[in-house]
Amino acid sequence: MAVSIFELFKVGVGPSSSHTVGPMRAARLFVTALAEEGSLPRVAGVHVGLYGALAATGRGHGSDTAVMLGLEGEDPETVDIEAVDERVGAIRERGRLRLAGEHEVAFHHRRQLVMNKRRSLPAHPNGMCFTAVDGDGAVLAERTFYSVGGGFVVEPDESGNARVVADTTPQAYPFRTAAELLGHCQETGLPVSAVMRANERAWRDDDGISVGLRRIHDVMAACVANGCARDGELPGGMHVRRRAPGLHERLREREDRGDPLDVMDWVSLYAIAVNEENASGGRVVTAPTNGAAGIIPAVLHYYTGFRDGDDAGVERFLLTAGAIAVLYKENASISGAEVGCQGEVGVACSMAAGALAEVLGGTPEQVENAAEIGMEHNLGLTCDPVGGLVQVPCIERNAMGAVKAITAARMALRGDGRHFVSLDRVIRTMRQTGADMKTKYKETARGGLAVNVTEC
Structure with missing residues (x-):
């Protein structure tokens, strides 16, 4: 499809x-x-x-x-x-x-x-x-x-x-599996992002693709900025305070102290800012879902802010992330109610890891490796929102997912693309794990933290 x-x-x-x-x-x-x-x-x-x-x-x-x-x-x-x-x-x-x-x-x-x-x-x-x-x-x-x-x-x-009404629009390089995607890259010499862009031309020209991707990036960036600026409590009655404004202020105060791990604190801030906006009903981008909406923007901010990423790189990042998302949509699920949070935070982590690997110079094989690492270490992640709200543990999970994505990309870039578990196998495992997971751990708020944390 x-x-x-x-x-x-x-x-x-x-x-x-x-x-x-x-x-x-x-x-x-x-x-x-x-x-x-x-x-x-x-x-x-x-x-x-x-x-x-x-x-x-x-x-x-x-x-x-x-x-x-x-x-x-x-x-x-x-x-x-x-x-x-x-x-x-x-x-x-x-x-x-x-x-x-x-x-x-x-x-x-x-x-x-x-x-x-x-x-x-x-x-x-x-x-x-x-x-x-x-x-x-x-x-x-x-x-x-x-x-x-x-x-x-x-x-x-x-x-x-x-x-599912299948879209049968002919594409330049149709793929359903990571193996097929890598096959196109090997045959054409194109990176993953270029394969995805070629397929996207079935619906719009290059200018239209670029305009659409810039719009997505602009909304993500605005969401980060809004989340860093808006103070107060999140709605829903649990009296969860927004942390992003305070984190933002403290990080700005210590910018010149030379702690190399401050970079990861900024990444966590970006993810938290987006998901606090999401929890309050703000404007966000599904990436691939709202519950995991902070991971892609956070890693993109890392790329543009700390790795000198440019507009062309942002487009390549989003196209690569989209190609990886297609694999999960086609072969597993991006629904927390169907497979738990591994289908949301796990998929977003996998998308961000592969996308970052590409824009930092990775080969298609390293991109696939990064995406596999990103999911492999989210397998079995439950969806157990406290109070039925997308706040605890969802907001912090996005911060952890963003940091994991960067780590996964860096691990893959240190290798040569060869690895033991393929992305297709880990996607298949994710689907099977989701099927085995009890319903109470799949967005029902009847298991996990949802029943073991006292609302206050």
């Missing part, structure tokens, strides 16, 4: 790509179809059911807010994040919302948006059902969606399986 880099890196809102971005997109798809079919004026009510992991941590992840905004026609990339609280508060207070922004109906969010925490739909833990009824209660439309990670939304097929 052809996958564009701009499907992997999507501008959206926090705190979760699967629980916030995906449900908002699904709700918008539902009401857009009603409008296009001409049945929107007949709708008297809408009922929404969220299931499984999507429901278990839905309120902490803002899934209810996302659904209401999506029903009003909002898109994750363009929604006014400063107005979200006021708008959702008004919907709850008035008991009414405007479907697709044009047709007002009664909507009682507790009765018509139900969290089915102990029930799951068959194809994926993040399931949701939308139903529209007329004034007599007759069903006008019903649709089921699955939010499968990274903001991707799919529908079930006739057998009830999650139906």
Whole structure:
């Protein structure tokens, strides 16, 4: 299946790509179809059911807010994040919302948006059902969606399986495995980033690719800057204070003290800043998910700030990271609800490690080695958010993932690309490990730190 880099890196809102971005997109798809079919004026009510992991941590992840905004026609990339609280508060207070922004109906969010925490739909833990009824209660439309990670939304097929509509756009160098990707590099002499750029030309020209990648980088950079500037507590009731502004100030005060490990402190700061923005519902880039959104920007900041990276290098970094993400999307999962946090922080670490190896002069074989190291040491990582919020341990995990990615890249660059475990094998292992992992460790907040840490 052809996958564009701009499907992997999507501008959206926090705190979760699967629980916030995906449900908002699904709700918008539902009401857009009603409008296009001409049945929107007949709708008297809408009922929404969220299931499984999507429901278990839905309120902490803002899934209810996302659904209401999506029903009003909002898109994750363009929604006014400063107005979200006021708008959702008004919907709850008035008991009414405007479907697709044009047709007002009664909507009682507790009765018509139900969290089915102990029930799951068959194809994926993040399931949701939308139903529209007329004034007599007759069903006008019903649709089921699955939010499968990274903001991707799919529908079930006739057998009830999650139906991925494959993009069959012809590409210059199609690949599904790391072995195939390396084969293209060896046959053409191209680096991984150039193979990915050649494939991206199936959808847009080089100028369009560069503009899109710069936009992604700009949003990431703005997210770091915002996270370093905004103080106070994160929302959700756990009274978790933002640490990035204080860390930023302290690091600036000691810039000239000559501690070589200060570099890693800066990297940790960048990751924490992004994920504190994500936890507060800010504008972030799925990389490949919101829960792991801080790793790619942090390692990119390391490259541009401490390794003299330029704009061309930033493009190559993102293209290489995107190529690695394709491998996980095709052969495993980037959904914490499906395979645990190894599918989020683990994948982001792998992407960042391989991308950094390329822009620091690594061969395709060293890039593959770095990506493999990045995942190998995240295998089995659970998704156990305390209080169902993307805060503890998620924010610090991004800092650790960024540091691991840099270490993995440096280890690979010290070798010749030959290594014992291939990237394809570690991806296969990650998928198997996720299948074996108990459900309570997969974004349900029913296991791990989520039940062993007292909320305060």
